Every structure is written in structure tokens, then in C-alpha cells.
Amino acid sequence: MKALTAPEGSPIIHAERLSKTFATRGHAVEAVRGIDLTVAEGEIFGLLGPNGAGKTTTMRMLCTLLLLTDGRASVVGFDLEKEQAAIRRNIGYVGQKGGLEAVATGRENLMLQAQLYRMTHAAARRTVDALIERLSLSEFADRTAETYSGGQRRIFDLAAGVVNAPRLLFLDEPTTGLDPQSRARVWAEVSALNAAGTSIFLTTHYLEEADALCDRVAIIDHGQIVALGSPVELKRQVAGDRLTFGYENAGNVAAASAVLTGESTVLETRVDGDTLLVYVTNGDEALPLLMRRLGAAHTAPKTVQLARPTLDDVFLKVTGRTLQAESTAE
Amino acid sequence: MRDAYLIAKNELIVTVRNPYWLFHGLVQPIIYLVLFAPLLNGVAGVPGFPAHNAIQFFAPGLLIMNVLFSAGFEGFTLQDKAESGFLERLRVTPISRLALALGFILQSSATLLFQSLVLIVASLAFGLRLDPPGAVILLLLIVLIGVLMASLSFTLGLMTREGGILAGITNTFILPLLILSGVMLPIGFGPPIIQTISRLDPFFYAVNAARNLINGALSSPSIPVAFAVFAVLAAIALTLFIRSMREAVA
Numbered sequence: 163m164k165a166l167t168a169p170e171g172s173p174i175i176h177a178e179r180l181s182k183t184f185a186t187r188g189h190a191v192e193a194v195r196g197i198d199l200t201v202a203e204g205e206i207f208g209l210l211g212p213n214g215a216g217k218t219t220t221m222r223m224l225c226t227l228l229l230l231t232d233g234r235a236s237v238v239g240f241d242l243e244k245e246q247a248a249i250r251r252n253i254g255y256v257g258q259k260g261g262l263e264a265v266a267t268g269r270e271n272l273m274l275q276a277q278l279y280r281m282t283h284a285a286a287r288r289t290v291d292a293l294i295e296r297l298s299l300s301e302f303a304d305r306t307a308e309t310y311s312g313g314q315r316r317i318f319d320l321a322a323g324v325v326n327a328p329r330l331l332f333l334d335e336p337t338t339g340l341d342p343q344s345r346a347r348v349w350a351e352v353s354a355l356n357a358a359g360t361s362i363f364l365t366t367h368y369l370e371e372a373d374a375l376c377d378r379v380a381i382i383d384h385g386q387i388v389a390l391g392s393p394v395e396l397k398r399q400v401a402g403d404r405l406t407f408g409y410e411n412a413g414n415v416a417a418a419s420a421v422l423t424g425e426s427t428v429l430e431t432r433v434d435g436d437t438l439l440v441y442v443t444n445g446d447e448a449l450p451l452l453m454r455r456l457g458a459a460h461t462a463p464k465t466v467q468l469a470r471p472t473l474d475d476v477f478l479k480v481t482g483r484t485l486q487a488e489s490t491a492e
Numbered sequence: 493m494r495d496a497y498l499i500a501k502n503e504l505i506v507t508v509r510n511p512y513w514l515f516h517g518l519v520q521p522i523i524y525l526v527l528f529a530p531l532l533n534g535v536a537g538v539p540g541f542p543a544h545n546a547i548q549f550f551a552p553g554l555l556i557m558n559v560l561f562s563a564g565f566e567g568f569t570l571q572d573k574a575e576s577g578f579l580e581r582l583r584v585t586p587i588s589r590l591a592l593a594l595g596f597i598l599q600s601s602a603t604l605l606f607q608s609l610v611l612i613v614a615s616l617a618f619g620l621r622l623d624p625p626g627a628v629i630l631l632l633l634i635v636l637i638g639v640l641m642a643s644l645s646f647t648l649g650l651m652t653r654e655g656g657i658l659a660g661i662t663n664t665f666i667l668p669l670l671i672l673s674g675v676m677l678p679i680g681f682g683p684p685i686i687q688t689i690s691r692l693d694p695f696f697y698a699v700n701a702a703r704n705l706i707n708g709a710l711s712s713p714s715i716p717v718a719f720a721v722f723a724v725l726a727a728i729a730l731t732l733f734i735r736s737m738r739e740a741v742a
Contacts, residue, residue: 225584247586255584259577265509274502278585
């Protein structure tokens with residue numbers, strides 16, 4: 163099998179005004195409303211958002227499973243509407259449910275997948291053997307898929323997604339429902355694939371996953387991108403670090419607030435009973451400086467906490483809701 | 493074509509390992525063969541009964557009945573595959589939608605042939621006498637009808653996405669088609685209105701042709717009529733199925 167290659171240096175995904183409207187019982191539901199995004203070759207790009215935000219719909223359009231209602235896109239250098247066959251040869255996809263045939267063995271599942279990428283039986287055999295070896299799956303490969311644990315199944319799903327050595331791998335909520343150990347294993351495999359040159363496009367509603375794995379994250383809500391950047395950038399630009407000063411005497415809090423207001427690193431102060439919340443651009447540097455100022459003004463606190471912002475703070479800032487609440491409300 | 497074969501092979505491996513569907517379809521016809529066919533012996537001598545013994549009358553129809561109950565319920569297996577993500581996984585590979593559809597059809601045809609052979613052997617044990625060339629032609633007709641029923645069921649399965657709805661629709665249609673086909677009792681026993689309606693049931697022609705084929709009456713016009721009717725219907729249903737595979741519903 164010879165993979166077609168796109169011109170050097172062009173983005174692995176470039177999408178403009180991507181839109182999808184579903185007709186449900188007579189009324190139209192706009193699942194995705196005009197998404198623009200560009201993913202560079204070699205990136206791990208994540209779509210983060212609550213359930214129903216349009217993450218999966220966006221991914222399904224980009225990997226040729228759903229037709230676009232509007233917009234255009236190129237994926238691995240090919241036009242999404244006109245060159246689906248070329249795209250399919252060059253991408254891998256692991257859906258939320260994986261799709262292993264339960265009464266077939268892991269090896270049989272992988273063999274079928276490899277042969278559908280037009281490999282000869284012998285070539286498929288070599289590829290599948292190598293993959294099973296590399297992912298340490300030999301122990302389970304000849305058992306039927308229905309006997310696998312959630313974690314084992316997920317690694318086989320992943321293996322099925324990469325039998326064609328895709329340039330771009332789509333992962334739809336790769337660790338939803340997995341135990342922490344299996345999740346760490348999936349993260350490690352995804353990182354290894356990326357280190358070997360595979361670009362990754364994933365969806366997730368786990369903040370930690372977006373944070374730990376992704377080079378860049380698009381936060382998506384109601385079918386639109388509401389924030390886009392590296393996890394570090396996003397957290398810095400939207401929230402800032404949070405310092406929490408605790409006082410024995412609530413009377414000192416207002417005075418302390420007055421001292422800190424106007425400091426160049428301070429973005430915002432908020433008085434909350436006997437604590438003072440201070441949002442700063444860079445907590446590590448700001449903390450010693452602000453402590454000196456407070457000490458000089460005789461308003462030193464009794465306790466101090468430094469908290470990094472999470473992507474949930476970012477989500478809260480741009481949508482007014484927290485992602486955690488959205489996910490548990492599901 | 494290699495892709496269709498790969499899909500069919502995979503599906504057959506799966507069917508053999510989990511032969512529920514293989515036998516689920518057979519249970520009903522076997523019960524009819526064991527419990528119902530002997531009852532017909534009582535009416536075998538009645539004027540208007542087209543054969544001199546019950547098994548010669550009932551067995552050919554039974555084979556047609558099996559197509560309805562086997563291929564006619566294939567949609568459920570496809571719904572499972574859509575639900576498990578299996579179909580979606582295949583749809584991202586370069587396999588054509590045509591090959592995917594034909595793979596499933598091929599698998600259902602192979603299953604149907606196996607079941608038909610089992611039923612023929614069982615009927616022989618009950619005293620059926622068959623004309624070998626006629627029986628071979630009958631198997632061809634059965635596969636053709638199987639393509640029709642499986643295509644319809646697969647298409648409905650993809651459209652409804654829900655086992656309950658699919659079962660409801662399927663059962664609603666299969667029962668009247670079955671009774672009007674004259675599998676159970678000769679349509680000639682009924683009032684003129686039933687006889688007229690039965691002419692609208694394609695399975696009426698299938699059962700007629702099946703009886704003539706088993707008896708070796710190969711020059712009967714009922715045979716080309718049945719092939720013509722089902723070739724047209726199967727072509728339409730297969731086209732529908734391939735189209736529903738193409739559309740991004742799975």
C-alpha cells in the first residue's frame with residue numbers, strides 16, 4: 163500500500179465555516195455552527211467541550227462519516243467533499259465505541275481492518291504481528307474481543323485505528339469510561355504515536371486529558387469555538403493564577419486589598435469574608451513580591467494558597483458555566 | 493469484490509461462532525415441519541388439494557417460509573453492528589459502500605443456502621420426494637428471494653435503528669404475506685376475495701414455483717414468472733440498501 167502524500171508544509175486539517183444541521187422531527191438542530199480551524203502536521207489537537215457541544219459531529223465530518231451542511235475543509239491535503247477516498251487511505255479513526263467484532267479475536271479484527279486497506283494477506287499478517295508486538299497485546303490477541311477488559315479493548319481499538327500507519331489519527335473521547343491506569347496507558351500510546359510523527363485530532367470532555375495530551379485545544383460550546391490556544395496560553399490569558407490570602411481579622415482584608423490594587427501583576431482582587439482572592443498574571447513571581455508589600459503595610463496574612471487556573475476556569479470565563487457541572491448533569 | 497468477500501468471510505466466521513441467528517431462523521420452520529405438516533394429512537384427500545400427500549404440498553412452501561423468517565430478520569444483526577461501532581469503523585476504511593453492502597448480502601445468502609439444505613434433508617426424512625434439477629433451480633430462486641428480504645430488512649434496520657420498531661414492521665408484513673402465499677393451506681380453499689388478493693402477494697408465485705420445481709414440472713410457466721417477479725423486486729431492494737449504506741446514516 164502506498165500512501166499518497168500532500169504538499170509539504172500544508173496543514174494536516176484546514177476547515178472553514180464547518181457546519182452541520184440535523185433535521186429532527188420537523189425542526190432543524192444546528193449541531194455545528196461555523197467552525198474554522200487549522201491543525202498543523204505533527205500536532206495533538208483537542209476539541210474540549212461538554213456533551214452535546216458538537217465535538218463528535220465536527221470529528222465525524224472531518225473523517226468522512228458525515229456530509230457537511232455548509233463550509234469546506236481539506237484533510238491530509240485532500241478536499242473533504244471531492245477526495246474522500248484519498249483521505250480515508252491516510253487517516254485512522256477510533257470511535258467512541260471502538261467497534262471490535264465481539265466474537266472475533268483481536269487478531270482477526272485487526273486482520274480484517276488491514277486487508278480493507280488493500281494489503282495482501284501476507285502484508286496484513288506482518289503488519290498486524292508487528293502491531294501486536296509493539297503494543298504488547300500478544301497475550302490477548304487470540305482471545306475473542308468480548309473477553310477483553312475496557313482497557314484492553316481500548317488498546318485494540320487504537321491498534322485498529324493505526325493498521326494503515328495513518329498520517330492523521332482521529333480519536334473520539336479515547337478514554338471515556340476507563341480506569342485511571344488504562345487512561346494513563348492510552349495517553350502514553352497516543353504520545354508515542356505522536357512522537358513517531360502521527361498528527362492527532364481528539365475530542366474529550368476531560369480537562370486533564372486536554373491539559374496533559376494536547377498541544378492546542380479548542381473549547382467548543384453550542385457548536386462554536388469559544389476559545390483556542392495551547393492549554394498554557396488559554397489558562398494564562400483568561401484566568402491568571404489565583405492567590406488566596408487568609409486573615410484572622412476580617413477588618414484587615416479591605417486594607418490589604420487596597421494595598422495590592424494597582425500592582426502591575428494584579429489583574430483583579432476580590433474580598434470574600436476573611437479571605438482575599440487575588441488574580442495575578444504569574445503567581446510564582448507575584449507571591450513573594452505581594453507578600454513584601456503586605457508586610458510593609460502591616461497587613462500580612464495568616465495563610466496563603468497559590469492555585470493554578472484549570473481549563474475549567476477558562477470554560478467558566480467564556481461560557482459562564484463550568485464543564486464539571488455540565489458533565490455530571492448529563 | 494475482494495472487499496465484499498472479506499466482509500462476508502468475517503461475517504460467516506462470526507455467524508458460525510455465535511450460531512444463534514443460524515438456528516433462530518430454523519426453529520420456526522422445523523416446528524411447522526414436525527407439528528403442522530402431519531395435520532395436513534387429514535385434508536390431503538379433500539377436493540381442491542393440489543398434491544396427493546401433505547409433505548409434497550408443504551415442504552416447498554416451507555423453504556419459502558424460511559426465507560421470510562431468516563433473511564427477513566437480518567436487519568437486527570446490522571443494527572447490532574451499527575450500535576457496536578463496527579459499521580462505523582469499516583466506513584472510515586477505503587472499502588466502497590457497494591462492497592460493504594454486497595458483503596452483508598453475500599453472508600446472508602450463504603446462511604440461507606445452509607438453512608435450506610438442512611430443511612430439504614429434514615423434509616426427505618418426512619417422506620418428501622424431489623426432482624434434483626428442480627431442487628437446484630429452487631435453491632437459486634431461494635437465494636434471489638433472500639437478496640430481496642435481506643436487502644429490505646437491512647435497509648429498514650438502518651432506517652429505524654431500533655430493534656422494537658424493526659420487529660413490529662417486519663412481523664406486520666410477514667404474516668399476511670405468508671398466509672396469502674398459500675404455504676399453509678391452498679388458497680383455492682378460500683373465498684374469491686382472498687384468491688384475488690393473494691395474486692398481489694409475490695410469495696404466492698414463489699410458493700407455486702417451488703412446488704412445481706420440487707415435483708420436476710420444470711416447464712411450468714409459474715417458474716419464469718417467479719424468477720421475473722423476484723429479480724425485479726430484489727434489484728429494487730438491493731439498490732435501496734446500497735443507497736442507505738451510502739448515505740451517512742450508519
